Amino acid sequence: MIHINEVAKQTEITVRTLRYYDQIGLLECSSKTQGGHRLYSDEDLQKLQQIQFYKSMGYRLQEIKEMLTDPDWNWTTGLVNQLTYIREEQARLKEMELSLRTLLSGITVEGGNEEQAVQKLIKLSMQDKSRPKHFKEKMFNDSELKLWAKLPNMNGEHPESMEWIALLGLIIKYRASEEPSSPCVHNVVRRMLEKQAEEFPQGDEFIDKLWELRKSPSASEQLGMYPIEPEVLEYLEQAYEIYSSTAYPGESRQGGRV
Known part of the structure; x- marks a missing residue:
């Protein structure tokens, strides 16, 4: 013993x-x-x-x-039931993981303002989940929808998405203290343009269409995009225009704003 x-x-x-x-x-x-x-x-x-x-x-x-x-325990039924439970639990945990990633990204975008990120995500979560899909199919053709799938994702863990989120967070941070013509702002814009060229070659027309929709609070909401204040988007557009006129004088530079 x-x-x-x-x-x-x-x-x-x-x-x-x-x-x-x-x-x-x-x-x-x-x-x-x-x-x-x-x-x-x-x-x-x-x-x-x-x-x-x-x-x-x-x-x-x-x-x-x-x-x-229990001598009458049905092993086959018991194991199948347990497997079903585990799969359902995995799906639930995956949803929790995505929610946590989205909140972390939201806090990054909001410059550490947890309450603002939470309130925006609560609003997003209350939307009809089928509406963004229908609206995207209405606004974009098949080739553009393929490009849409490559856009940065708030709940993603891919380094490319995380860098986009960090760059947007910097724009929001600089807006509080820097002019759109500031060198530090232009460094962010330059990196955004570089990433666009890397990830969306030949996609300027799609980016321009997306940007116009992004500037519309109503369209952004229907697309299920994370809410960004119009003032921030206007600031980014100003910075982009100033940077383009300086870096590419006399040229028409399309795109650049994902």
Whole structure:
């Protein structure tokens, strides 16, 4: 027989947990010392291994107890049900992950203003989820919809999306203290143009159409885009125009604002 402390040491399961398993009838010890300490047999340890194995598959303790004690337990049905539960749980956790990523991106865009980011995302979450898809299909052709799929995503973890979000956050930050002609603002605009050339070659017409829709609060909402104040977009457009006239004098520079 093995003392409870030794079992805890061998299995890395706390004494408290072992006592709880005993109390609920999941794993009762085979014997006790004169001092009342629990003792476990080899069969008890084998059962404990089973319990931990089923726990690793996501089963609850009550379900494990039924599996170990009910001779009529239907293994096929039980496993299929558990697999369905796990898949549903994975989908729920994925939604939570996307929400957390979106909130982190929103806070970055809002320059650390958590409350503003939360309120904007609450408003977005209350919208009809089918409306953006229908509106996009109405406004863009098939080739443009393929370009749409490459746009930075607030809930994405791709480095390209994260850089776009950071650049937008800088524009919002600089707007509070810098003129649109400021060199630091132009550095951001220059990087935006570089990224556009890298990610959307030959896509100037699509970018221009998207920009005009972006400047419309109503259209942006219908597209399901993260809300950005018109003043910020106007500031970015001014910075872009000043930068273009300086960097490309005498040229007509299209696009540049994702």
